[in-house]
Amino acid sequence: MSDKLCLTRDEIKAMARSPLKERQLRFLRQNGIRHYIDGKGWPVVLRAAVGADPEPPPQPKVPKWQPNKA
Structure with a gap:
């Protein structure tokens, strides 16, 4: 089972104390x-x-747009 889908036992233990x-x-x-x-x-x-x-x-880095006639 994927760890990203379910909470780990340690996370459940911390949540329930x-x-x-x-x-x-x-x-x-x-x-x-x-x-x-x-x-x-x-x-x-x-x-x-x-x-x-x-x-x-992660979001892909898009370079800042600059006009060619700067």
């Missing part, structure tokens, strides 16, 4: 944060569910 999966799940349910549980019982949160966008794509 708990390393325990039961407390993390309780935190997500109480705050209405959409999530699902993976095969090992850990919560998985999509970045779109919390509004955390990954870094924006």
